[in-house]
Amino acid sequence: MTQNQIITVTARKNMVRARAGEIQLPKIVGFVFGDGGVDESGNIIPLSETDSTLGNELLRKKYDGYTMVSDTECKYECTLTEEELAGKEISEIGLYDANGDIVNIKRFSAKGKDADLAMTFWIKDTF
Structure with missing residues (x-):
């Protein structure tokens, strides 16, 4: 089974350190979008547990x-305006925190972004 969504190692390290009281967990502040989630044939590139960046941000x-x-799941939403990423093939998204670290990555089949179209993306952060 391929893995199309992960919580990054950086996020897991921060959670463990926060639980120990060493740091305060940085909050999620935004989405990161990329076009490096598929190969030349359009197949989704599986994520590994050690991935911490998008294929092409x-x-x-x-x-x-x-x-x-629920008590263990939060769904984040972000809309790209008509002008944002027009002409791009979006195939990966993620969440980043206040430190700028990507904490969650999801890959999917490429979605073409037209210049006259806004697109809304959701990503679930689940524990």
């Missing part, structure tokens, strides 16, 4: 809002 943007789905 294109844009960082503050999220629009979030919904607490």
Whole structure:
């Protein structure tokens, strides 16, 4: 089974250190978008547990809002405006924290972004 979404090692290290009282856990502040989540044939490139960056980062943007789905899951939402990433094939997204670290990555089939279209993305942060 391939893995298309992970919580990064950096995020897990921060959670363990925060639980021990060594640091305060940095909050999620935005989305990161990329086009490096698929290979030349359009197949989703599986993530490994050690991945901490997107295959090819294109844009960082503050999220629009979030919904607490359950006690162990939060769903974040971010909309790209018509102008943002026009003409790009988005195939990976992630969440980044106040330190700038990517803490969650998700890859999927490429989604073409037209210049006359806004697109909304969601990503679930689940524990």
